[in-house]
Amino acid sequence: MSELQVPELEASLRDxxxxxxxxxxxxxxxFIPPDESIxxxxxxxxxxxxxxxxxxxxxxxxxxxxxxxxxxxxSYPDVDDIVCDATGELANxxxxxxxxxxxxxxxxxxxxxxxxVRGKDYETHAAKDTEQIFLYVRVASxxxxxxxxxxxxxx
Numbered sequence: 001m002s003e004l005q006v007p008e009l010e011a012s013l014r015d016x017x018x019x020x021x022x023x024x025x026x027x028x029x030x031f032i033p034p035d036e037s038i039x040x041x042x043x044x045x046x047x048x049x050x051x052x053x054x055x056x057x058x059x060x061x062x063x064x065x066x067x068x069x070x071x072x073x074x075s076y077p078d079v080d081d082i083v084c085d086a087t088g089e090l091a092n093x094x095x096x097x098x099x100x101x102x103x104x105x106x107x108x109x110x111x112x113x114x115x116x117v118r119g120k121d122y123e124t125h126a127a128k129d130t131e132q133i134f135l136y137v138r139v140a141s142x143x144x145x146x147x148x149x150x151x152x153x154x155x
Contacts (some may be wrong), residue, residue, distance in 0.1 A: 006131055009102060010133050013099035016097035020094050021137065026069070029139040030139065032137065035136050035145070041060070042122075042123070045092060045111045045114050048109060048112075052101070053148065063086045065077065065078065071090070084118070087114075089114070089122055098148075117154065133150075
């Protein structure tokens with residue numbers, strides 16, 4: 001990946017976050033300092049085609065319940081299948097929005113169905129020689145870590 005594409009991808013990811021999280025959760029996303037405590041549930045979508053890699057949305061279990069409550073207008077005291085589905089759908093919407101914004105400078109890519117990982121005893125690892133973008137976001141009192149890992153962007 002050229003040096004020029006990393007800032008453009010990060011700008012596209014920021015635009016996707018503003019569009020999706022701001023609209024879905026009803027607030028103005030604020031980019032915050034790194035916060036390693038944002039763990040509990042991750043929704044991960046694979047990216048292939050115009051670029052390859054993955055997009056991961058990391059959130060605490062409590063905040064995942066808040067997301068589901070906001071999206072579905074129903075109370076969820078604990079993480080269940082519905083909370084996982086809502087978080088996965090949020091990641092899916094972010095992937096679609098990233099595709100829209102990044103389409104200005106790279107070929108369109110495909111995104112997979114979200115995969116959900118739960119718990120606090122796991123980490124995501126990117127292969128050597130990849131580009132990683134981490135953005136920490138707070139919107140409507142919910143904190144997220146967005147992780148974009150890019151393996152290749154065809155020339």
